[in-house]
Amino acid sequence: MTVVEEPASKAAPPPPRRLTMAKAMVEGIAAEMERDPSVFYLGEDVGAYGGIFSSTTGLLERFGPERVLDTPISETAFMGLATGAAVEGMRPIVELMFADFFGVCMDQIYNHMAKIHFESGGNVKVPVVLTSAVGGGYSDGAQHSQCLWGTFAHLPGMKVVIPSTPADAKGLMISAIRDDNPVIYLFHKGAMGLAWMTKTRRALGEVPPEPYETPIGKAAVVRSGRDVTVVTVSLSVHYALDVADELATDGIDVEVLDLRSLVPLDRDAIVESVGRTGRLVVVDEDYQSFGMSAEVMATVAERDPSLFAVPPVRVAVPDVPIPYARALEQTVLPTPERIRSAVRQVMG
Amino acid sequence: MAAISQSGFSQSGFSQSDHPRSDDSEADRPLEGSVRLDLYRTMVLIRTYEERIRQEYHADKTPGFDIGAGKIPGEMHLAAGQEPVAAGVCPHLRPSDALTATHRPHHLAIAHGVDLARMTAEIFGREGGLGHGRGGHMHLFDPAVHFSCSGIIAEGLPPALGQAFAFRQRGTDSVAVAVTGEGAANQGAFHESLNLAALWKLPVVFVVEDNDWGISVDRGASTAVADNSPRAAANAMPGVRIEDNDVEAVYRAARQAVERARAGEGPSLIEVHTLRLWGHFEGDPQTYRSDLETVEERDPIPRYRRLLLEAGVLDEASAERIAADAAAEVDRAVEFALASPEPDPATASAYVFA
Missing domain, CATH: 3.40.50.920 (Rossmann fold)
Structure with a gap:
């Protein structure tokens, strides 16, 4: 399956494609949405805005409002909605705009999303990907700068993936969507390659155009x-x-x-x-x-x-x-x- | 959906404009005898079950009450008195419809057709239980009938929205019923869920079981409104309150709400003024309870039995048969549970991940 349009092949191969982590992440999401109609994305400002940190740029235009849904600012309701949809066999990707906001919906995350498989003795699967922006460095204060991955990792029942490169951002996203477990996918604002934030020279990286999985659990x-x-x-x-x-x-x-x-x-x-x-x-x-x-x-x-x-x-x-x-x-x-x-x- | 009119709160449930298919005179006609017998039969089965669980629960906790001891350890929240809610709502549901319940879930599980033997084994913490003993009585999951429950107040509502969303996305006409208590109507999750369900016109029916008590705090001491059904109007959906724990009124209101959801017309809310016949949990001394004296006379099952006997729908012989059938079914479930092995301690870490 092709996820980007490549120019017709000429004599010399094109130079390696370099993408920002944000673009690579979106490419991974789009590839899976193409492949699997049960995948959908929901969260705050993920539609027309394209995600405050560019995590969903272009997805609304490509997949429409049935599959890319702007939610009310009701994290408990939409986090739980993702869990319920996953219980019924869909593969939601639900965005918590900042990981710092977990406080308003943590019950749905750690008491429901993370525990239903266990409590049901393996009879109910919850294949949700929870995406969230983490990290500081741009003076956003104590409620918008935390990483908190240790908190998610401490509570059983959730995989926790944290890409640092564009290539891993795409591959881990595809793996996360295909995983039958809840996967917390944390992307650092400072690594996304955003035009409006100081970035490292390493925020751009080579990303293969075809879909691929990066194994979860391999350093x-x-x-x-x-x-x-x-x-x-x-x-x-x-x-x-x-x-x-x-x-x-x-x-x-x-x-x-x-x-x-x-x-x-x-x-x-x-x-x-x-x-x-x-x-x-x-x-x-x-x-x-x-x-x-x-x-x-x-x-x-x-x-x-x-x-x-x-x-x-x-x-x-x-x-x-x-x-x-x-x-x-x-x-x-x-x-x-x-x-x-x-x-x-x-x-x- | 446009904001609903006051008629949305009529005793019969929903306004004519909300329910073009419903017949005005329908509410006044008695239900068919077979339907009424089914309602009674379900209530009796639930009560028989809860009485048996209560007996098994306490049987080996003496002398003295040790909550963690015995063949059914842990907290036990029984639903005696709340049978009319489950019996009235669930006849309108199919196995493909979802139901999310609370920490007090047995009546709803039974009425929705959860596998009684495996549910009982789960309550006894056995390997043959719905969750292989990992869940317990507050965490019953039966995917065959899309049943689940949550021990966290109001937090069963958001997942029901997701089930409804998935049903619609898949092009089915299945619905999700989200049941919660009146105490939950003061939770953020309740209000968030009503708004989102109405906004996205999801096929959901919210059912509030008002049993007057949030453990020891009565509704008047916790809730600014006397009745939670107007809270539906605040979220642009019809809401109705059923008084007197009336199983037939629940049945009628639920029929309309489920039809409305199935037809893609969006969510509704039904609050039932029900009864907590026993304590919040087993072992609750209920010293705080100011209404204890009248509890017995408000028991909905003898009342409905009298009504059906007087109406000639039920006679003593069939009542006895219904009771005997219920006892036999509960016996079989308990026998299955007791015959099922305890989970192997070596598997304590299983099922964390798929």
């Missing part, structure tokens, strides 16, 4: 290195790669592991990498305590604490709400500066 070694393992997700992957490039000139060889999903967590990949480097830095834009950073460290400690040549270090949001003032926000976020100093710390 990716996005940079190989011998000296230290940086385990991270989302926008922090880009920062970690930037830091790795810089430190390479100082002779420090950093490996960057992009987890890509927290549930399931690719524990083998973590242990394998730390087993080679002996040094671990976990970078997490979510809150520090009781979260992803602790889980990654516990994974190594439980398997074989002797793998740690030095104590591991984590770079996360200290347990404080995200502040508004720019200087304060940049202090608590896992910036390249903080990642760099953490790597230097474990290198001694």
